Amino acid sequence: MSVFGTNFVFQEGMMRKAFFIIFLLLSQTPVMYSQDTLATVTAEKGDGIYSLLRKQGVNPYEYYHEFIDINLENLRDSIHLLEGKTYAIPKVQLDTVSLVDSVQKKSTEIKEVESKTYDIFGEDHKTVLTKSERLKGAVYYLVSGHGGPDPGAMAVYAGKSISEDEYAYDITLRLAKELLAHSATVYIIIRDEDDGIREERILEIDRDEVAYPDKSIPLNQLARLQQRVDIVNDLYKKNKGTYQRLIVTHVDSRSKGQNIDVFFYHHEKSKNGKRLAESIHTTFDAKYKQYQPNRTYSGTFEDRTSLFLVKKTHPAMTFIEIGNIRNKKDQRRILDPDNRQALAKWISEGVILDYEER
Template identity: 50%
Template structure:
């Protein structure tokens, strides 16, 4: 479930689900109608003849007929002329309804969230392994502040655009696993994008729909207040804040994804370490000769220090280093980072609820 708009989320079923549901309603209507289908007894009628002439199996339907009409039957279950009797439900109709119901229950749950853009708006819920988990996802900067800026092949790379794209991909991943997600920073018209060079703009807003101020302190206070107000609404639930940024360093400094937590938060530290361990495993699996030098450390950062929810602050790399830039501009790499973050958060959730 994604909470981003007013109304907070949008859910839509697919046409084939509607069609199948419609078929089920039709059959249930028939079933209901048949339940009250009646027969008025005439001279010479008996249970056997009435069932046969109405297309029932005597042996399969006799007991149900007697149960439905026991208050109207004469001696030895004889029919009384002029009395109206209920006819049993036909087993083939029941079986058909049960079959359709089973098909509907087997259909994957699907939802639609416009914030992800036309290509990625449709989401299939793949599991419920994060059911009960609430995530506040905050991408760095936005609005009048693009954050760190890099250059590649004549293109400007803005931190807020790439951090936001990874954040959207992570949000979608978490929803697929049954989590509730709040996007603290969002762009109304930039969904998940598969371009290498993401065009910068300044129309991002802060939850629920507030203009982002230029002042850094005001911006930090705004987003932190949004998270804390949501935390208060979700008391006693599993809640985590994930803040995603892109670092800016010397062009010569190649860095891996690394993680910060608040010094006073053991829960945030555990989450950061779990994410780091996940990245180590993923690199060992997919790039065994590369190595991984990401780190976990505490840092006095405003958002993670002042947020009530346990938090992790993630730096995706150096926007000025050519190799790190490939982590940002390649959409497959952005998706891989989002996938690995999802896997780490799932692992953290499972550890937390043991």
């Protein structure tokens, strides 16, 4: 087992480190600007944040969060564009090399902001900038449902098959990246070295997922679940004495007409697991009240000890059901990459809430 950077345990090759330079000029005061000084564009039908930024020649992977920050009042659910609304476009930074060359002559204070690269997230998403140290010292085990020979729940969208494991995995990767940005230690238990974080609506189904670090996933269902339990429990022993939590992500399968919200389960005897589930649930409830005030959030957190991973794993944990893969409304929740990003971000905010209020 090798360490993925300084705060991510992962079976990887040698990590590369990059540093972004933030500077203050002695002769100048900090520059502030309002939306009025930024270029603007009107959203058209079908536009998403990623596509809108691309059309403006802005890298959406670098400026996604900044776009949300400066346009939050005109976004539905904090992530969706509204047709006909005007949005400010973030200012693109100058080339780093030329910027550093010109600034080093004038700058009296240089602050290095560390970033790390993780190939598991894919070429476009592999760079993780450190946002804070709010989760420093915390260890998280992330398990996405099914994988390998088992695609999980299946459905058809636009004439193509879609599967639970691909969407649960994409959300899990996004969650891992959010937790890393706040200095957590993260283990991704079910892994696919080829997929990375994907921006497509229809995620192609494959069978090449493995279990940490590189174990083949058994065909037998009970053996698959036991393998995950053993991996998590072994890592839990190795990290004894640290704050540790397990987050399992699934997509449910119910009748097509049943639209469900995001649910959170925990072990009936785990106070810490209940608090983790409640913290994430509280975050989701607050987000719905803020961004969908006319819609009641009906998701719950409750004990579900009958679930194998809930019953058998040692870390305090929450088991998350994202939605019903067969329901058209729930499909939009997982098919839209912006939605998957929002789910990951909201979960991460609940995780931070849990850690800081422990």
